Amino acid sequence: xxxxxxxxxxxxxxxxxxxxxxxxxxxxxxxxxxxxxxxxxxxxxxxxxxxxxxxxxxxxxxxxxxxxxxxxxxxxxxxxxxxxxxxxxxxxxxxxxxxxxxxxxxxxxxxxxxxxxxxxxxxxxxxxxxxxxxxxxxxxxxxxxxxxxxxxxxxxxxxxxxxxxxxxxxxxxxxxxxxxxxxxxxxxxxxxxxxxxxxxxxxxxxxxxxxxxxxxxxxxxxxxxxxxxxxxxxxxxxxxxxxxxxxxxxxxxxxxxxxxxxxxxxxxxxxxxxxxxxxxxxxxxxxxxxxxxxxxxxxxxxxxxxxxxxxxxxxxxxxxxxxxxxxxxxxxxxxxxxxxxxxxxxxxxxxxxxxxxxxxxxxxxxxxxxxxxxxxxxxxxxxxxxxxxxxxxxxxxxxxxxxxxxxxxxxxxxxxxxxxxxxxxxxxxxxxx
Amino acid sequence: xxxxxxxxxxxxxxxxxxxxxxxxxxxxxxxxxxxxxxxxxxxxxxxxxxxxxxxxxxxxxxxxxxxxxxxxxxxxxxxxxxxxxxxxxxxxxxxxxxxxxxxxxxxxxxxxxxxxxxxxxxxxxxxxxxxxxxxxxxxxxxx
Numbered sequence: 001x002x003x004x005x006x007x008x009x010x011x012x013x014x015x016x017x018x019x020x021x022x023x024x025x026x027x028x029x030x031x032x033x034x035x036x037x038x039x040x041x042x043x044x045x046x047x048x049x050x051x052x053x054x055x056x057x058x059x060x061x062x063x064x065x066x067x068x069x070x071x072x073x074x075x076x077x078x079x080x081x082x083x084x085x086x087x088x089x090x091x092x093x094x095x096x097x098x099x100x101x102x103x104x105x106x107x108x109x110x111x112x113x114x115x116x117x118x119x120x121x122x123x124x125x126x127x128x129x130x131x132x133x134x135x136x137x138x139x140x141x142x143x144x145x146x147x148x149x150x151x152x153x154x155x156x157x158x159x160x161x162x163x164x165x166x167x168x169x170x171x172x173x174x175x176x177x178x179x180x181x182x183x184x185x186x187x188x189x190x191x192x193x194x195x196x197x198x199x200x201x202x203x204x205x206x207x208x209x210x211x212x213x214x215x216x217x218x219x220x221x222x223x224x225x226x227x228x229x230x231x232x233x234x235x236x237x238x239x240x241x242x243x244x245x246x247x248x249x250x251x252x253x254x255x256x257x258x259x260x261x262x263x264x265x266x267x268x269x270x271x272x273x274x275x276x277x278x279x280x281x282x283x284x285x286x287x288x289x290x291x292x293x294x295x296x297x298x299x300x301x302x303x304x305x306x307x308x309x310x311x312x313x314x315x316x317x318x319x320x321x322x323x324x325x326x327x328x329x330x331x332x333x334x335x336x337x338x339x340x341x342x343x344x345x346x347x348x349x350x351x352x353x354x355x356x357x358x359x360x361x362x363x364x365x366x367x368x369x370x371x372x373x374x375x376x377x378x379x380x381x382x383x384x385x386x387x388x389x390x391x392x393x394x395x396x397x398x399x400x401x402x403x404x405x406x407x408x409x410x411x412x413x414x415x416x417x418x419x420x421x422x423x424x425x426x427x428x429x430x431x432x433x
Numbered sequence: 434x435x436x437x438x439x440x441x442x443x444x445x446x447x448x449x450x451x452x453x454x455x456x457x458x459x460x461x462x463x464x465x466x467x468x469x470x471x472x473x474x475x476x477x478x479x480x481x482x483x484x485x486x487x488x489x490x491x492x493x494x495x496x497x498x499x500x501x502x503x504x505x506x507x508x509x510x511x512x513x514x515x516x517x518x519x520x521x522x523x524x525x526x527x528x529x530x531x532x533x534x535x536x537x538x539x540x541x542x543x544x545x546x547x548x549x550x551x552x553x554x555x556x557x558x559x560x561x562x563x564x565x566x567x568x569x570x571x572x573x574x575x576x
Binding site: 378382383385386388389392411412413414415416 | 453473476478480502504
């Protein structure tokens, strides 16, 4: 698909790296001069802006964490005065105090530009109708996708989350061609549509989805694409970066991170050491042009790897692979690191059980126990207990071999595992530590 | 011929926790469906409720609409004398015919006692039982 901004998107890698260095250097000087919080951090780490002599010197700079935003609540680490801001967003604060992010006019402009490049790399443009089923309001998803889609000339239908039957009616009546929402909400839409007697594949014009705000997998993509008859693209971002910012292109070979806006590093979650391209680690991003709330070496907590090299689509900017999980979602069960995404991957390879699951971790005596609850699929249900026990054992075996920890599987009735309309909560940890 | 003796049992997946049988039975009551016989097989945390009902198709639709996982299973009902030795007579016929039972349950009704059987080769079993003088429940009785 044709680039939105060809000069930038197809810039030779050497030129891109020179541009990144220039932007980094001016960012660091600006912060050292005007941002009390980050100057203090740099002094603690005994690094001065003059120490940044090459792009690789970014590794000398101190990290930033989510806790820095919480501690600086609401706006103590901002680099702009309130009268320069055009918007706030506020994170939900499900894992602690809420965090506030602010935007100057230029921050909103760059956010929209980033998504305009992303959406057009998948072929979204004038003539499309984009249903934005991310939440509008304090959450960045709704307004972010909204501005990006308007920028490329698409017609936006701002449905936000909820009232799913109405969303499906509008999708049909207004001939929606694209949707932005969480993958679990799109599955929910598909299920509700079927109950209404509507096939998304045959009875709507929907042809693409921008799915994110929670981890999902290649197998899940395959199911969504086959079932709903659409192309499903991964979209990525967090409120600290601005919001949803980056997507895959039509090649579906990783998420393009626009290098003039964001500098990507992958670091070892334990040591903070920078890892090579291709190695899995914690995604760390420096926002090179953000004005209101600068983020330098921000440890996002998502696990992925970076891929360098020009994409088949011709864009030169680095790409990140699928998010493999959260550093802080990681469960430690009997000393073994377990990510819910691993369970999801394993289950998608077992047709006898459904795609929804719940993990329950408990402690019996001194020993951790891990239970995975799954729904028996319609095709696999048998009136014979022995057949069902075979399924249960097969799922236990499959999970054990991919997680390296023994797992009990519980077969539950269909529709009883929670379907969430937002970020999925798939883990119940009952251990009192 | 054999087909007229093959009875449609409904089998329902159920979690092993209080209230699940009540939910199933309540749904059938509300739909005006009569349960002729039933059994519960239990395993680790779940079970399968098996039932013969007067309107299997309606029962299937009612329970499926409520979100239950339901399937039909072909079973046969062998009539027994409702007096000492009744089960023994039938069990001998099955044994002599080399019929292996996957599972079985029984009820004692107005006319006779009936042994409900899930077997491997259901049509073959029908032939064998009839050839050895056994009497089978007609599928039409459960309509």
